[in-house]
Amino acid sequence: MATGLVSPGALFSSARAWADMDAWHDQVAELRRKQGSVLVADEGYEPYLVLLRHADVFAVSRDNTHWLNTARSVLGPDAEWQQLLASGMPPPATLVHLDGDAHRDHRAVTSPWFKPASVGRRQPRIDELARQFVDRMRDLGGECDFARDIAQPYTLRVIMDIYGVPEEDEPLMLDLTQGIFGAGDPEYIGDAEDPLARVGSAVMTFVQYFNTMTADRRECPRDDLATVIANGEIDGCPMGDVERLWYYIIVATAGHDTTSFALAGGMDALLRDPSQIEALRADPDLVVNATDEIIRWTSPVRHFMRYAAADTEVAGHPVRKDGRVLLSYPSANRDEDVFSDSMRFDITRKDAERLLSFGVGAHFCLGSQFARREIRTFLSTLLPELDHIEPAGPPEWAESHFVSGVKHLPVRYRFR
Numbered sequence: 001m002a003t004g005l006v007s008p009g010a011l012f013s014s015a016r017a018w019a020d021m022d023a024w025h026d027q028v029a030e031l032r033r034k035q036g037s038v039l040v041a042d043e044g045y046e047p048y049l050v051l052l053r054h055a056d057v058f059a060v061s062r063d064n065t066h067w068l069n070t071a072r073s074v075l076g077p078d079a080e081w082q083q084l085l086a087s088g089m090p091p092p093a094t095l096v097h098l099d100g101d102a103h104r105d106h107r108a109v110t111s112p113w114f115k116p117a118s119v120g121r122r123q124p125r126i127d128e129l130a131r132q133f134v135d136r137m138r139d140l141g142g143e144c145d146f147a148r149d150i151a152q153p154y155t156l157r158v159i160m161d162i163y164g165v166p167e168e169d170e171p172l173m174l175d176l177t178q179g180i181f182g183a184g185d186p187e188y189i190g191d192a193e194d195p196l197a198r199v200g201s202a203v204m205t206f207v208q209y210f211n212t213m214t215a216d217r218r219e220c221p222r223d224d225l226a227t228v229i230a231n232g233e234i235d236g237c238p239m240g241d242v243e244r245l246w247y248y249i250i251v252a253t254a255g256h257d258t259t260s261f262a263l264a265g266g267m268d269a270l271l272r273d274p275s276q277i278e279a280l281r282a283d284p285d286l287v288v289n290a291t292d293e294i295i296r297w298t299s300p301v302r303h304f305m306r307y308a309a310a311d312t313e314v315a316g317h318p319v320r321k322d323g324r325v326l327l328s329y330p331s332a333n334r335d336e337d338v339f340s341d342s343m344r345f346d347i348t349r350k351d352a353e354r355l356l357s358f359g360v361g362a363h364f365c366l367g368s369q370f371a372r373r374e375i376r377t378f379l380s381t382l383l384p385e386l387d388h389i390e391p392a393g394p395p396e397w398a399e400s401h402f403v404s405g406v407k408h409l410p411v412r413y414r415f416r
């Protein structure tokens with residue numbers, strides 16, 4: 001259901017372009033094969049070079065000496081950036097906006113907590129939550145919106161549980177993550193006419209909420225991530241108030257919509273080819289590879305930007321110091337030079353682990369272990385109990401050029 005051709009720049013900057021992924025991939029595949037990159041000089045945006053090939057996205061991501069993240073690591077109109085600076089709000093300084101030693105030191109505050117062994121200790125709790133949401137699906141009586149009713153609240157519960165945020169505060173957290181990450185999608189914006197104001201108010205609410213949390217975890221430390229952040233130190237000194245706040249924001253926001261879109265999009269892909277659901281049921285061990293394939297296929301983080309630290313060249317284009325490139329993860333993940341039959345969703349593919357959905361290098365996703373566990377635990381709990389599942393209507397895609405995916409997925413099903 002192609003919606004017609006979109007101008008190359010709009011493919012990456014316009015929220016609406018992401019509402020029809022089949023059309024998006026068709027158009028981008030053509031550009032990737034023919035030219036490998038796209039130089040965009042659209043009105044309202046400082047020029048940027050879009051990297052479409054796996055090799056280029058990989059090389060730039062790995063080289064964090066010559067390619068910097070900076071405070072503008074997400075693409076947005078120049079006027080919006082100027083407005084943010086003029087508003088007096090501090091420019092974003094979460095992990096994905098930091099570089100060099102500051103990034104290394106901040107990442108070290110929580111990185112031990114995200115190591116495989118430490119994440120593994122949380123598996124019993126992830127099992128419990130997956131059980132809870134499979135039961136919820138059963139209670140919904142044979143029809144639901146899998147994205148809204150299951151994927152979204154399940155992934156939110158897991159991340160909030162890790163954090164130590166109580167269940168009753170989840171609606172607030174959902175509102176905040178969508179306020180910050182879903183700023184392009186009309187459904188998430190609600191009545192707000194000004195997406196930037198919505199982001200600003202979400203940040204202010206975060207400040208109040210997490211200041212209270214910090215005070216609590218300093219007084220009564222617990223086995224949760226909030227305790228690690230509240231008591232985090234850089235160079236032997238407690239993190240500053242603003243630094244700590246950015247930390248809370250990145251972990252709370254980065255871990256939710258991303259995983260929810262992967263799970264919902266994975267279900268959509270499985271429903272389009274039910275033989276793969278059968279294959280998963282016949283061989284439960286396939287779930288590990290299937291999860292990587294789901295994350296390759298859905299690629300919910302649509303891009304990050306990198307800025308040249310000095311004059312350089314990439315993908316055959318000269319880039320001046322401070323010039324910028326957009327890393328297109330969804331395109332890199334469909335690169336036919338790396339993935340055989342790359343436009344086919346295939347849970348048995350041998351090359352799924354070369355996915356770039358989590359990035360690579362110094363900024364490699366801290367939560368990748370959690371995301372993988374969440375998805376595979378849910379599928380492993382659900383599929384053996386399902387007798388049948390089919391679409392009950394077309395999927396609907398979120399309109400956001402940063403983090404997006406399937407936001408509504410009507411399904412009809414029968415449990416055994």
Ligand code: HEM
Nearest residue numbers: 095096254255258259262301358359360363365366367371
């Ligand atoms: C399928 C789900 C997810 C996807 C696709 C995803 C993707 C990404 C990507 C592309 C990056 C930037 C990598 C780079 O620049 O090289 C990133 C960074 C990050 N992610 Fe994830 N993520 C997911 C889930 C999670 C979860 C569950 C958490 C937390 C529990 C999380 C926490 C983070 C953090 C803290 C960073 C910043 C790391 C840094 O800059 O050093 N993510 N993620």
